Amino acid sequence: MSDLELRALRKSFGSADIIRGVDLAVPAGERHAVIGPNGAGKSTLFNLISGAFPPTSGEVMLGGERISGRPPYEINRRGLSRSFQVTNIFHNMSVYENLRCAVLWSLGYRYTLWRSAAALKDAAERSREVLHLIGLDHARETPAGLLSYADQRALEIGVTIAGGARVILLDEPTAGMSRAETDRAVDLIRRVTEGRTLLIVEHDMGVVFGLADRISVLVYGEVIATGTPAEIRGDPRVREAYLGEEAA
Numbered sequence: 001m002s003d004l005e006l007r008a009l010r011k012s013f014g015s016a017d018i019i020r021g022v023d024l025a026v027p028a029g030e031r032h033a034v035i036g037p038n039g040a041g042k043s044t045l046f047n048l049i050s051g052a053f054p055p056t057s058g059e060v061m062l063g064g065e066r067i068s069g070r071p072p073y074e075i076n077r078r079g080l081s082r083s084f085q086v087t088n089i090f091h092n093m094s095v096y097e098n099l100r101c102a103v104l105w106s107l108g109y110r111y112t113l114w115r116s117a118a119a120l121k122d123a124a125e126r127s128r129e130v131l132h133l134i135g136l137d138h139a140r141e142t143p144a145g146l147l148s149y150a151d152q153r154a155l156e157i158g159v160t161i162a163g164g165a166r167v168i169l170l171d172e173p174t175a176g177m178s179r180a181e182t183d184r185a186v187d188l189i190r191r192v193t194e195g196r197t198l199l200i201v202e203h204d205m206g207v208v209f210g211l212a213d214r215i216s217v218l219v220y221g222e223v224i225a226t227g228t229p230a231e232i233r234g235d236p237r238v239r240e241a242y243l244g245e246e247a248a
């Protein structure tokens with residue numbers, strides 16, 4: 001069964017049709033990249049999936065359940081977590097506290113007064129695990145705002161996965177990074193998404209072709225091709241519409 005499925009998804013802003021009938025099925029455990037030229041609608045697609053915008057029509061299914069029309073926090077609770085192009089970590093809080101907040105949020109602390117020592121202990125343990133996974137043990141008590149840009153993005157990924165969501169959406173996670181930082185980020189993304197379903201929007205074709213099991217190409221709000229990296233690279237429509245010589 002597909003973990004994430006988009007069915008005839010459409011979004012218009014006024015008279016502008018931005019997403020024009022997208023069908024996409026991402027099986028559990030697949031790393032799937034969405035690529036396309038600027039303004040193709042990639043961020044809008046993410047906003048529809050994560051619940052930031054309701055679709056004009058069509059459906060988003062998570063694990064066979066319809067999530068379109070639900071608010072973002074509810075979609076998050078159902079197992080889908082999203083990172084943003086602009087980081088959304090708390091700059092004055094330490095690295096560890098950022099992770100702990102994300103874990104507690106996922107446990108529903110915002111909405112319940114119920115607390116148990118066991119749950120708090122579990123949250124602390126999970127936070128430490130994620131801290132280690134993202135390679136920031138040494139910066140545990142550092143205010144997040146003082147981290148380097150690349151480390152902030154790593155923390156952002158940590159915050160995104162901390163709650164244990166099984167479907168992860170990453171929006172341009174390597175934007176603005178040097179080659180070495182990008183390589184480190186790809187390695188991190190590969191590790192933290194092991195056994196999960198990943199949907200990633202990314203402009204860096206090295207990242208896309210190195211990380212994705214399958215790729216979908218979005219052009220003017222339509223998916224013009226979906227396939228393995230080799231299939232996408234060899235697709236004449238894709239080369240014409242987007243990749244050009246980049247994939248040669």
Ligand SMILES: Nc1ncnc2c1ncn2[C@@H]1O[C@H](COP(=O)(O)OP(=O)(O)OP(=O)(O)O)[C@@H](O)[C@H]1O
Nearest residue numbers: 013014016018036037038039040041042043044045
């Ligand atoms: N809230 C909105 N209201 C009106 N138009 C919008 C809104 N959000 C996005 N758009 C328009 O939708 C189109 C697609 O934008 P979107 O940001 O989804 O593209 P993108 O593929 O993510 O681009 P980029 O690669 O540059 O980030 C653009 O023409 C944009 O101006």
